[in-house]
Amino acid sequence: MTMEGFRVLDEKSLREYIKATPSLASKLGNEVDNFKIKEVGDGNLNFVYIVISPSGSIVIKQAIPYVRCIGESWPMTKERSYFEATALKRQHGLSPKHVPEVYHFDRTMSLIGMRYIEPPHIILRKGLIAGVEYPLLAEHMAEFMANTLFYTSLLYLTTTQLKSAVAEFCGNVELCRLTEQVVFSDPYKISEFNRWTSPYLDTDAEAVRNDQILKLEVAELKSKFCEKTQALIHGDLHTGSVMVTHESTQVIDPEFAFYGPMGFDIGAFIGNLFLAYFAQDGHVDQGNDRKTYKAWIMDTIADTWNLFYKKFTSLWDIHKEGPGEAYLHEIYNDLELRELVKQKYMMDLFHDSLGFAAAKMIRRIVGVAHVEDFESISDLVKRSDCERRALEFAKNLTKKRRNFNTIADVIALAK
Amino acid sequence: MTMEGFRVLDEKSLREYIKATPSLASKLGNEVDNFKIKEVGDGNLNFVYIVISPSGSIVIKQAIPYVRCIGESWPMTKERSYFEATALKRQHGLSPKHVPEVYHFDRTMSLIGMRYIEPPHIILRKGLIAGVEYPLLAEHMAEFMANTLFYTSLLYLTTTQLKSAVAEFCGNVELCRLTEQVVFSDPYKISEFNRWTSPYLDTDAEAVRNDQILKLEVAELKSKFCEKTQALIHGDLHTGSVMVTHESTQVIDPEFAFYGPMGFDIGAFIGNLFLAYFAQDGHVDQGNDRKTYKAWIMDTIADTWNLFYKKFTSLWDIHKEGPGEAYLHEIYNDLELRELVKQKYMMDLFHDSLGFAAAKMIRRIVGVAHVEDFESISDLVKRSDCERRALEFAKNLTKKRRNFNTIADVIALAK
Numbered sequence: 001m002t003m004e005g006f007r008v009l010d011e012k013s014l015r016e017y018i019k020a021t022p023s024l025a026s027k028l029g030n031e032v033d034n035f036k037i038k039e040v041g042d043g044n045l046n047f048v049y050i051v052i053s054p055s056g057s058i059v060i061k062q063a064i065p066y067v068r069c070i071g072e073s074w075p076m077t078k079e080r081s082y083f084e085a086t087a088l089k090r091q092h093g094l095s096p097k098h099v100p101e102v103y104h105f106d107r108t109m110s111l112i113g114m115r116y117i118e119p120p121h122i123i124l125r126k127g128l129i130a131g132v133e134y135p136l137l138a139e140h141m142a143e144f145m146a147n148t149l150f151y152t153s154l155l156y157l158t159t160t161q162l163k164s165a166v167a168e169f170c171g172n173v174e175l176c177r178l179t180e181q182v183v184f185s186d187p188y189k190i191s192e193f194n195r196w197t198s199p200y201l202d203t204d205a206e207a208v209r210n211d212q213i214l215k216l217e218v219a220e221l222k223s224k225f226c227e228k229t230q231a232l233i234h235g236d237l238h239t240g241s242v243m244v245t246h247e248s249t250q251v252i253d254p255e256f257a258f259y260g261p262m263g264f265d266i267g268a269f270i271g272n273l274f275l276a277y278f279a280q281d282g283h284v285d286q287g288n289d290r291k292t293y294k295a296w297i298m299d300t301i302a303d304t305w306n307l308f309y310k311k312f313t314s315l316w317d318i319h320k321e322g323p324g325e326a327y328l329h330e331i332y333n334d335l336e337l338r339e340l341v342k343q344k345y346m347m348d349l350f351h352d353s354l355g356f357a358a359a360k361m362i363r364r365i366v367g368v369a370h371v372e373d374f375e376s377i378s379d380l381v382k383r384s385d386c387e388r389r390a391l392e393f394a395k396n397l398t399k400k401r402r403n404f405n406t407i408a409d410v411i412a413l414a415k
Numbered sequence: 416m417t418m419e420g421f422r423v424l425d426e427k428s429l430r431e432y433i434k435a436t437p438s439l440a441s442k443l444g445n446e447v448d449n450f451k452i453k454e455v456g457d458g459n460l461n462f463v464y465i466v467i468s469p470s471g472s473i474v475i476k477q478a479i480p481y482v483r484c485i486g487e488s489w490p491m492t493k494e495r496s497y498f499e500a501t502a503l504k505r506q507h508g509l510s511p512k513h514v515p516e517v518y519h520f521d522r523t524m525s526l527i528g529m530r531y532i533e534p535p536h537i538i539l540r541k542g543l544i545a546g547v548e549y550p551l552l553a554e555h556m557a558e559f560m561a562n563t564l565f566y567t568s569l570l571y572l573t574t575t576q577l578k579s580a581v582a583e584f585c586g587n588v589e590l591c592r593l594t595e596q597v598v599f600s601d602p603y604k605i606s607e608f609n610r611w612t613s614p615y616l617d618t619d620a621e622a623v624r625n626d627q628i629l630k631l632e633v634a635e636l637k638s639k640f641c642e643k644t645q646a647l648i649h650g651d652l653h654t655g656s657v658m659v660t661h662e663s664t665q666v667i668d669p670e671f672a673f674y675g676p677m678g679f680d681i682g683a684f685i686g687n688l689f690l691a692y693f694a695q696d697g698h699v700d701q702g703n704d705r706k707t708y709k710a711w712i713m714d715t716i717a718d719t720w721n722l723f724y725k726k727f728t729s730l731w732d733i734h735k736e737g738p739g740e741a742y743l744h745e746i747y748n749d750l751e752l753r754e755l756v757k758q759k760y761m762m763d764l765f766h767d768s769l770g771f772a773a774a775k776m777i778r779r780i781v782g783v784a785h786v787e788d789f790e791s792i793s794d795l796v797k798r799s800d801c802e803r804r805a806l807e808f809a810k811n812l813t814k815k816r817r818n819f820n821t822i823a824d825v826i827a828l829a830k
Contacts, residue, residue: 154641159592162641163585170582177574180740189745212752219742219756226569226577226741229642325595326641327634330604337627341634 005108006078008064011037014049017111018060023104024113029055044069044369045076045255050116057116058103063255064110076174080255081110083172087257088114090232095147098140098249117243117250124242124249128276129283129373131293138303140249141242141269146311149262152232154326156319162259166229169258176226176258179235183363184222188215193368200384204391205366217398221355229259237268238360238371239276263352266308271357271394273301274414275364275373278390282377298411305350305407313342347405354401354410361394420523421493423479426452429464432526433475438519439528444470459484459784460491460670465531472531473518478670479525491589495670496525498587502672503529505647506563513559513664532658532665539657539664543691544698544788546708553718555664556657556684561726564677567647569741571734577674581644584673591641591673594650598778599637603630608783615799619806620781632813636770644674652683653775653786654691678767681723686772686809688716689829690779690788693805697792713826720765720822728757762820769816769825776809 009017018024019032028035028051035053041061045068049060063081067074085105092099104113127134154162186193188209196205208214234241235256243250277297280290320338321329332338364371365387374390377383393414404410424432433439434447443450443466450468456476460483464475478496482489500520507514519528542549569577601608603624611620623629649656650671658665692712695705735753736744747753779786780802789805792798808829819825 154638159595159641160588163588163591166644167582167585170578170585173575173578176578177740180574185743185746189743212749212755215746215752216755216759219747220759223569223741226574227644229581229644325592326638328600328604331600331630332634334627337630340627340631344631344635 006065006110009047009060009062009109009111011039011049014051014060017109018051018058021104021106021113024051024058024060027056027058027103027113028053031055041068045080052116057118058113059100059116061112061114062110076178078110080172080175081105081112082107083169083175083257084253084255085112086168087232087234087254088112090152091144091148091234091251091254094151095144095251098144099251117252120245121243121248121250122245123240124244125239125272125276125372127244128239128273128297129279129376131280131283131288131290133293133296134244134246134249134300136247137244137249138300138307141251141304142307142311144249144251145237145262145265145269145308146315149231149233149265150312150315150319152259153230153262154324155316156322156324158323158325162229165232166259169232172256172258175235175256176260179256180222180225182368183359184218184225187363187367188218191368194366195368195370196366197374197380197384197387200380201366201387201391204388208362208366208391208395211395213399214395217355218359221352221359221398224261224352225264225356228261231259231262232257233260233262233265234268235260235264237265238272239269240272240371242269261352261356263349263354264356266305266349266353267356267358268360270301270304270353271360272364272371273297273304274357274393275361275371275390277301277414278386278393279371279373279377282374282379282382282386298415302407302411305353309346313346316342350404350407351401354397354404358394358397358401361390362398365391365394421480421525424462424475424477424524424526426454426464429466429475432524433466433473436519436521436528439466439473439475442471442473442518442528443468446470456483460495467531472533473528474515474531476527476529477525491593493525495587495590496520496527497522498584498590498672499668499670500527501583502647502649502669503527505567506559506649506666506669509566510559510562510666513555513666515665515667532667535660536658536663536665537660538655539659540654540687540691540787542659543654543688543712544694544791546695546698546703546705548708548711549659549661549664549715551662552659552664553715553722556666556719557722557726559664559666560652560677560680560684560723561730564646564648564680565727565730567674568645568677569739570731571737571739573738573740576738577644580647581674584647587671587673590650590671591675594671595637595640597783598774599633599640602778602782603633606783609781610783610785611781612789612795612799612802615795616781616802616806619803623777623781623806623810626810628814629810632770633774636767636774636813639676639767640679640771643676646674646677647672648675648677648680649683650675650679652680654684654687655786657684676767676771678764678769679771681720681764681768682771682773683775685716685719685768686775687779687786688712688719689772689808690776690786690805692716692829693801693808694786694788694792697789697794697797697801713829717822717826720768724761728761731757765819765822766816769812769819773809773812773816776805777813780806780809 025032031053038050041048047062051058063078065078066072067076088102100115102114234254241253280294284290374383374387440447446468450466453465456463462477466473478493480493481487482491503517515530517529649669656668695709699705789802
């Protein structure tokens with residue numbers, strides 16, 4: 001936690017740092033006098049540099065002890081970098097095709113050196129706004145989520161392993177508190193940080209703050225976020241944390257990682273796909289009514305859950321006699337009982353996921369951080385119409401999530 | 416965790432230890448050549464000494480690195496002593512009238528020096544077997560549970576405080592695993608450790624192992640035990656962990672303490688009262704049909720829950736604008752909404768408590784560790800009849816717990 005030895009790097013000092021660090025220089029083919037550095041951090045928190053030599057490339061991410069887009073007045077522990085590096089390594093180990101490799105981590109400098117996710121990879125959110133279909137997205141995300149969630153849960157770990165990991169990630173509490181504030185608190189009260197498409201959504205935002213049943217449900221979701229140590233979750237798995245091409249899907253930025261409810265990851269991803277869906281009407285132009293694309297998004301949502309279900313329960317089957325201590329094989333050895341147990345677990349997870357999906361949608365419409373899906377709709381009437389439909393859907397979903405048995409039912413509600 | 420410096424004390428070496436330890440000697444009025452030591456450990460795990468001088472008294476409890484009643488073949492970390500001392504201090508701070516004061520803790524020696532709970536205090540379980548009424552028991556236990564659970568939860572703590580405490584108590588994992596095994600696993604499978612009143616309960620024990628719905632529900636309870644970090648719980652709050660007189664109630668032995676579901680404590684206590692209830696018919700003699708006493712036990716169960724409810728929600732009201740981050744006052748500021756939130760929270764807690772109560776009952780009838788309430792019934796036919804009724808009640812309670820709205824309904828089922 002000490003600041004000793006820490007300094008914020010710029011291009012010049014980063015150049016010296018790389019030269020002096022064999023694990024980084026080697027990835028550039030040791031061409032230490034012949035590489036280019038470009039600062040590309042478009043996030044709110046960190047500095048990100050792309051470093052390219054004729055023989056290789058790396059990305060350098062440095063956390064600074066405050067929120068970058070606001071300044072030193074909003075301190076934010078740079079120790080988040082430690083948790084990001086730890087989660088990246090863990091997730092890369094569990095889902096190597098969908099998580100960049102970490103080459104180097106320097107805790108003092110809060111600096112991660114990792115694989116450069118090269119063009120034509122773009123941020124998924126931008127692809128969704130542009131109307132690009134990614135045929136393998138659902139498959140890849142289902143695989144990432146099934147692997148990272150299953151193998152870090154008590155379905156695969158012993159209690160001893162689980163509690164040790166829980167304890168370690170309790171240290172990432174500042175980032176958890178930030179999520180609590182921006183997802184579960186601010187949208188439901190008057191806050192200087194909240195904003196929305198005003199004046200069009202003024203009454204909608206007020207309605208959220210006065211919706212007692214909604215707030216009752218959000219309280220339950222928040223409790224689960226704070227108290228349910230189910231798996232090592234990414235913690236910020238929206239469509240801005242995913243980079244894609246037609247063939248490749250890469251999950252980045254797990255600095256919010258901690259032991260929490262699995263549904264928070266699944267919900268973040270699905271909820272942001274729903275946001276993309278509701279934003280499509282704002283991106284209609286003469287040549288493209290986006291109808292086909294809307295159908296593709298819905299199919300992707302359905303496929304994501306259904307494939308996740310299949311992959312996750314299949315891992316469970318494979319490891320049913322494994323080290324996991326949640327359901328001991330000697331007790332749950334009956335085929336029918338195992339099916340019952342799985343159905344119950346997966347239904348609870350489904351309802352959690354829907355609740356968190358909805359909470360993540362609401363906060364993007366009336367909370368502090370908005371999404372480019374809507375922000376890029378310049379016509380405010382159009383934008384607010386899209387946002388309102390998304391908001392109404394999300395409110396309904398929060399309240400009625402336990403009534404849904406399949407993702408198809410949820411999609412029918414959205415349509 | 417090191418053994419360095421650790422040695423198991425006997426009366427002679429304990430005498431030297433006390434002489435050399437001012438915080439202990441002072442409690443004996445520094446009469447270091449004039450005190451008596453008596454070993455009284457009747458538990459399964461530790462050594463316990465009562466030390467009395469003409470001017471004072473203390474209890475010394477030393478944990479050894481194995482299960483005392485089995486021997487070195489069953490290792491058990493002596494670090495449990497650290498968690499016991501930490502929990503005792505915390506709980507004494509929160510409920511000083513019902514938890515003995517810790518005078519001294521030596522982590523290397525796994526040794527706690529604390530208040531001697533003097534006669535006529537006896538273990539509550541023995542009082543219940545003898546048919547003694549304790550008019551303040553429900554009030555006191557409700558107060559202990561309300562204070563220790565409320566103030567260690569997110570209803571009073573910040574997320575930062577909660578996660579720090581969760582992380583610390585993750586270290587007590589060996590004791591958590593023991594509970595997982597003896598409460599949630601062994602009774603539901605063939606295990607060398609299980610026993611029951613054979614042959615009378617042979618088919619009953621088998622029925623437990625083959626009851627699919629029961630095992631489905633027990634899995635959910637186990638998940639909550641392993642994953643729900645709701646409050647610092649005692650972890651072993653049965654009627655053998657409570658010492659009583661007519662005026663006083665003292666809760667001891669929190670070596671199983673960790674961050675878990677509140678309902679596990681409430682359930683442990685209530686479940687063991689139900690065991691005492693079902694055992695009464697085995698203690699009937701010519702002079703006493705125990706009818707009045709059975710009614711008193713039922714009243715005590717009802718009072719415990721109802722007083723707990725009142726005290727716990729009252730603490731919540733008092734601190735509604737306090738530091739707790741679960742329900743921010745700015746969001747939950749509406750009176751009607753606050754009532755809704757409380758009702759939902761308490762109903763969930765009630766159902767958790769009933770589930771854990773039932774699980775704790777079942778394991779005492781067909782698991783490894785039995786209770787004196789039943790064991791002291793020498794007529795095996797009578798004993799097994801009592802046990803069978805308790806077992807049937809507990810199985811029903813596990814499966815139907817969500818249908819109960821009041822403790823009176825539960826008591827009606829038991830009767």
